[in-house]
Structure formats: C-alpha cells, structure tokens
Amino acid sequence: MKPMGGNGWAVGVDLGGTQVRAALVDASGQVLARAAARTDAVGGPGAVLQQIQQLVAETTQGIAPSVLGGVGVSAPGPLDGEAGVILGIPTLSGWVNVPIVAWLQEALALPVRLENDGVAAAIGEWRFGAGRGLSDFVYVTVSTGIGGGVIADGRVLRGRGRLAGHIGHMTIDPQAEVCSCGNPGCWEALASGTALGQYARQQAALAPTSHLAAFGAALDAKQVVASARAGDALALELLEREARLLGIGIVNLLHLYSPELVVVGGGVSQGFDLLHPGIAQHVARRALPPFRGTPVVAAQLGQNSGLVGAASLILLPG
Amino acid sequence: MKPMGGNGWAVGVDLGGTQVRAALVDASGQVLARAAARTDAVGGPGAVLQQIQQLVAETTQGIAPSVLGGVGVSAPGPLDGEAGVILGIPTLSGWVNVPIVAWLQEALALPVRLENDGVAAAIGEWRFGAGRGLSDFVYVTVSTGIGGGVIADGRVLRGRGRLAGHIGHMTIDPQAEVCSCGNPGCWEALASGTALGQYARQQAALAPTSHLAAFGAALDAKQVVASARAGDALALELLEREARLLGIGIVNLLHLYSPELVVVGGGVSQGFDLLHPGIAQHVARRALPPFRGTPVVAAQLGQNSGLVGAASLILLPG
Numbered sequence: 001m002k003p004m005g006g007n008g009w010a011v012g013v014d015l016g017g018t019q020v021r022a023a024l025v026d027a028s029g030q031v032l033a034r035a036a037a038r039t040d041a042v043g044g045p046g047a048v049l050q051q052i053q054q055l056v057a058e059t060t061q062g063i064a065p066s067v068l069g070g071v072g073v074s075a076p077g078p079l080d081g082e083a084g085v086i087l088g089i090p091t092l093s094g095w096v097n098v099p100i101v102a103w104l105q106e107a108l109a110l111p112v113r114l115e116n117d118g119v120a121a122a123i124g125e126w127r128f129g130a131g132r133g134l135s136d137f138v139y140v141t142v143s144t145g146i147g148g149g150v151i152a153d154g155r156v157l158r159g160r161g162r163l164a165g166h167i168g169h170m171t172i173d174p175q176a177e178v179c180s181c182g183n184p185g186c187w188e189a190l191a192s193g194t195a196l197g198q199y200a201r202q203q204a205a206l207a208p209t210s211h212l213a214a215f216g217a218a219l220d221a222k223q224v225v226a227s228a229r230a231g232d233a234l235a236l237e238l239l240e241r242e243a244r245l246l247g248i249g250i251v252n253l254l255h256l257y258s259p260e261l262v263v264v265g266g267g268v269s270q271g272f273d274l275l276h277p278g279i280a281q282h283v284a285r286r287a288l289p290p291f292r293g294t295p296v297v298a299a300q301l302g303q304n305s306g307l308v309g310a311a312s313l314i315l316l317p318g
Numbered sequence: 319m320k321p322m323g324g325n326g327w328a329v330g331v332d333l334g335g336t337q338v339r340a341a342l343v344d345a346s347g348q349v350l351a352r353a354a355a356r357t358d359a360v361g362g363p364g365a366v367l368q369q370i371q372q373l374v375a376e377t378t379q380g381i382a383p384s385v386l387g388g389v390g391v392s393a394p395g396p397l398d399g400e401a402g403v404i405l406g407i408p409t410l411s412g413w414v415n416v417p418i419v420a421w422l423q424e425a426l427a428l429p430v431r432l433e434n435d436g437v438a439a440a441i442g443e444w445r446f447g448a449g450r451g452l453s454d455f456v457y458v459t460v461s462t463g464i465g466g467g468v469i470a471d472g473r474v475l476r477g478r479g480r481l482a483g484h485i486g487h488m489t490i491d492p493q494a495e496v497c498s499c500g501n502p503g504c505w506e507a508l509a510s511g512t513a514l515g516q517y518a519r520q521q522a523a524l525a526p527t528s529h530l531a532a533f534g535a536a537l538d539a540k541q542v543v544a545s546a547r548a549g550d551a552l553a554l555e556l557l558e559r560e561a562r563l564l565g566i567g568i569v570n571l572l573h574l575y576s577p578e579l580v581v582v583g584g585g586v587s588q589g590f591d592l593l594h595p596g597i598a599q600h601v602a603r604r605a606l607p608p609f610r611g612t613p614v615v616a617a618q619l620g621q622n623s624g625l626v627g628a629a630s631l632i633l634l635p636g
Binding site for chain 1: 396453454470471473475476477478479480481482483484485487488489490491492493499501566569570573574575576577578604606608609612
C-alpha cells in the first residue's frame, strides 16, 4: 500500500489541437513543472507521441523514477478511455484508432491512463479545485466549443460508452445558428468563445464607433473581454448577451443534473468576473425554486484544470 | 436474509392530483390486484391518507401479512424521499411538509418508502419493464407535464437533494411559449400532452374542415391521437410537430446522459406508434454520430410503470 495521498507524483498531459502540454503534479495537486509544444499536426500520431515523451522527460528531469506514479493523458474525444484508444481527433489528421495508452506505457515504462478532456478538467477541479469535497458538480469549459464533465452522486457520470456530458450539443434554440455538428441551435453554436467572436465581428461591422470595429476580421472573444474592461458599450452589450446564453444552458444543467455548484473554465472564463452578474441573475430568475441558489464560479485551477485532472487519473484513480 | 427476489410482495401507491391508485405487486413485478379512488382534494392530507389506507386494504384483502414487505408511495414533487416527507403538491392544497412515510408506517404497521413519481416510474421500467438489465436509460413521461427519471451507471441518478432529472424544464426554445414555471420555452411547455392539446385547439379553430374542429374547447391530446388514427390530415400534422418537439428534447437527453435506451410513457405514449417514426427520424438525423442508433421505445408497463416502480422500492430496495 502507498501512503494516503496516492501514488506519489504524476505527469498530466493535455493533448490539444494546437498545443501539447505537460505538467508534473504532486500528491496535493500542485504543479511543480510545466512544458509545452506546438502540436505536430503534420507528423501524425507518431510524431506527437514523441513530443509527449519529450515533454514528460522535460517535466520530470532530475526526479527519482520511484516517485513517479505514471502519466495521465487528456485528449479531445471521441476516445475509449477504458481501452486507452483515441478513436479520432477531428482537428488532427491521422488520429484514428490510436492505442495511445499502450504506446506510451511501452515508451515510458510507466502506467498511463486516458480521459476525455472535458471530464479530465472536471476531475481536476473536483479533486483539487473549486469542486473539492463536493458530491455533485458540473464543470463547463467555454472555449473554441463548449464541453465539460459531470460529477454526480460522488462519481464521474459516465453513461453508455462513457459518453455522458456532451453538454455543448444541447439544443437551446432550434431557430438559431447551425452548429459544427450540423444541428441548429446547439449551446456551443450560440455561446462558445468562437460564437462570441463571430457575433462580435457581425455587430462591430455595424457599429463603426465602437473600439471593436478597429479589430476587423481579427476580432475575437478575448478582445471583446478586454474592450468591455475598457468600458466599450458594444463589448459590454455582447457580454450581457453571452451571459444570458450561458445562463440558459447553465439553468438546463441545474435542472438535469442538480449540482451543488457549476464551475466555468476555458478561455471565455477569463472574462468571468464580467459575465458572472448576468449568469447569476439568469439563474436566480429562471431556475426552478430549489435550484435558484446554486452558485456558479470560475475554475480555480485556471488553465491547469485539465493538466491537474489528467495527473489525478494516476494520483487518485477510480 | 430474504431469498433472492426481495421482500415477498409489496403494494405500490401512486398519489396523483386527480387519482390515488394502488396495486399489489409480486416479486416478479406482476400486478395481482388494483384499486383506485378520486383524490380527495378538499379533505386535505388527512383524508387522502385515509384513502391510501383504504386502497391498501382493498388490494391486500385475504393476503397473509407475513407475505407483505411494505408499501412504496409515488408522489409528485417536490418531496424529500430520504426523510419521507412531501414538501408540497402544487395541484393539491394543504400538502405542505407532510411526513407521509411516518404517518403511513404508523397506520399500516408496515415499512413505507417514498419516491418522486417520475423516478418511481423509471425504476418500474428499469426493474420490470423496457429497461430491464440496462445500466443507462432514461424514462420520459409525457402527460400533463413532462417528467421522468434517469438510470446512469447502474444506479438512479440523484444529484443534490435527489433533484436530478427535471427534464421537463430544459429550455429548448427561448422564443416560445411560457411554461407554468414562468420560463419561456421549457420542453414541457412545448411538447407535453397539455401543450399538444392547446396547440391543437388553436389550429383546429383555423381549420373548420378538420375532424378536430368539432371538438371545440374539449379537444385534447387524446382526440388528436384518435383523429390521426382515423386519417385526419391536421391531426397527423400535429403529431408530426409533436414528434419533432419530443425529438429535440430526446436528442438533448442522449447527449447529456448517454443512455442505452429512452423509454416514453405517460398519456401521450398511447399515440407512440404514430409518434415513433418522427422521433426516430429526428434522432437519426440530429444526434451526434455515437448517439444516433439509440432506440426510443414505449413504456412496457403502460399505466403501471409508477405503481410497479413504487412497489419496487420495497421489492428491490437500494
């Protein structure tokens, strides 16, 4: 038996479409070392697996092998976490049926585990962040898309094929924009960072006096947040709309999963302080009475939720 | 230890706004006897508890007390199943903080358990109906409102305060009809039996040649189904719309809970054969690829899902 606190330290790897990141994480969830590289999209899985090996080596330099419990990998779906196989990564070519766990275990001579990125970040916040000690909470990441993970009754909610929690593809307005998935009105199509940027560009084109107009085609969600902080009226209006759209989806999540807390992460959460009043107002007004008081907070681990969550697969398995 | 199969027989009680029903159920889920009464809405909780006692006596006449494991009660929420207290029944006055389990245990000298009606029906279908043997399934009741219950990872999904699964109050169209809960565009406000009847009356008033126009203000969902069976064009159109609205919500449930199966019960399910092609088409077209094949079927226990589920609280507790 290992001492309380789990398997010593672990490396969390976050495999994304643009970046591969790794972090050495101790038993208390602290990040001790980090490294990152631009994902080798051209080289395919073989090249990326070498990048991961390299990042693991960088973050564990000088660490006694006996301290290291293993490597947890967070990756975009669809994947089979139990079999340790990535079934496909839409934004990276060649990633079809890649047995990443078996490959890395062989290359690293360490235990390796694999998890969906939204679920990994939820686990990070659950084990070491804003959801610590809770039995029921939902993590929402608002970024290029909308994803997340659900903790219910003290466990990760899995469902058939471990596919529960595809929260971004909940239809919230069937008359609205068509999503990348082909359906009109998915939450993701309306309220992701990408959607906010797109809507901002449309509106800025109609409002030449706004700061936002100056950005032209380069305008994105980040600049909307920055301009709102500087007091730009259109940017503030856009965030008010964003908060309302996030609120609609979050109220649905309250009714469907009954969490004690909703944690918002991802790029858009960098404007969370500006979005929070609108979201809270929506929850207070729109949720059924027993759900009205549910707090909605920003991810505590920030950009590390997924890395720490991936490491948690080793640190606190099960 | 009792033998495999549970606690002998049990009585399931379904406390509703218009009817109180009871059924004696054996260890295999078979209904052996049934009784019902019009809910005494004027007499308040005291009168209804006497009705329940009477119905339990009727259904267990001649049964050896040693065979009877107890009484399970299904009631509309909000309620506290663990404490055995009904917090309020919107359609019945005087039902505030009624400790129904303690009262009935004292009156009947039998173990009594309490469950939310949507969850009880889900448990009935899970233990003895269409969901038998599954780890992940969602039960949807489409009736006066829309309710249901969720089985996930082999257990009833509970959430904070056992309030998960308020599926009827998922916003699916924020521009649409305002729900009884005060919010626009809840699934229930658009696709319940009540909503179907209401929309049918509006459309029938504009279509004097339809069979439906003859019903006037008495037109409801039942008659829409009957007229569709008789080939009425407007009625068929209304059911096509209903199937589409049910489909939107069901696809959301697939993405959120990832069930192996969706089971539809409640009054509207009497027209399920007419609704099914439209629902299945919607699922095949709108669900994300890994969810597309999920079957949607009618409740196998029909009007008994809730009664059998309530009895299951005793027959197969936990």
